[in-house]
Amino acid sequence: MKKIGIIGAMDIEVKLLLDNMKSLRKEKTGGFLYYTGELCGKDVVITSCGVGKVNAASCTQTLINKFRVDGIINTGIAGGLHEDVEVCDVVISSNVTHHDVRKKQMKNWFPHQEYFEGDRKLIEAAERAFKSSNVIGSSCHLGRIVSGECFVDDTQLKEQIMKEYSPHCVEMEGAAIGHVAHINEIPFVVIRSISDKADGEATMSYKKFEQITAQNAATIVMNMMKVL
Ligand code: ADE
Numbered sequence: 001m002k003k004i005g006i007i008g009a010m011d012i013e014v015k016l017l018l019d020n021m022k023s024l025r026k027e028k029t030g031g032f033l034y035y036t037g038e039l040c041g042k043d044v045v046i047t048s049c050g051v052g053k054v055n056a057a058s059c060t061q062t063l064i065n066k067f068r069v070d071g072i073i074n075t076g077i078a079g080g081l082h083e084d085v086e087v088c089d090v091v092i093s094s095n096v097t098h099h100d101v102r103k104k105q106m107k108n109w110f111p112h113q114e115y116f117e118g119d120r121k122l123i124e125a126a127e128r129a130f131k132s133s134n135v136i137g138s139s140c141h142l143g144r145i146v147s148g149e150c151f152v153d154d155t156q157l158k159e160q161i162m163k164e165y166s167p168h169c170v171e172m173e174g175a176a177i178g179h180v181a182h183i184n185e186i187p188f189v190v191i192r193s194i195s196d197k198a199d200g201e202a203t204m205s206y207k208k209f210e211q212i213t214a215q216n217a218a219t220i221v222m223n224m225m226k227v228l
Helices: 011-019 053-065 103-108 120-132 155-165 174-183 202-227
Strands: 003-008 021-029 032-039 042-048 071-080 090-098 140-147 169-171 188-196
Touching (some): 003 011, 003 202, 011 071, 032 053, 053 174, 071 174, 071 202, 090 120, 090 202, 120 140, 120 188, 120 202, 140 155, 140 174, 169 188, 174 188
Parallel strands (some): 003 042, 003 071, 071 188, 090 140
Antiparallel strands (some): 021 032, 032 042, 071 169, 090 188
């Protein structure tokens, strides 16, 4: 991969990356800021798309059409769903899907996919990068990441999503990024560190852990640049 697009939803999720970027150029397109330059010797374009799937989809398409990236990494934080996933752990997407779009709609209508597969090479690079990163978090998991247009902080909704999708974690952008990348035949992976357990305590836990977990995921992305 020659040029990699890196998307975080919030500034805090890309700060570490921007702080470490060389020959940085800034450009505004469609309301979003795109930073072009070098990260650990690799050509990258970094952006923060804001929260939610429409923002994420728009940003992804611009990275592809305007900035001509040939791989996409989504970095950030998420709510843990799987019983093995603890706060500060890292989840790498085996695949992504929308938890708020019916499976039938996904299958019956373009692009006729119930989920979008993460790219094998990017997944392997993320796994290697985790091993060489000193992230504050005990484990790294490979699993499904689901996205929807809400912050999940309710045990009933959490259980419903777990029952229907068997995911490792939930956030609000990854499936849109994977969806747009798939349509354009661009490889992608989502890397998230767990800020909360998507339950009644989620908001408090999120506030406490957002900084450290955003940094966990970004550290892995940075180390990926060295192995890609
Ligand atoms: N991002 C981080 N935690 C989340 C949650 N509980 N629900 C949705 N997105 C999140």
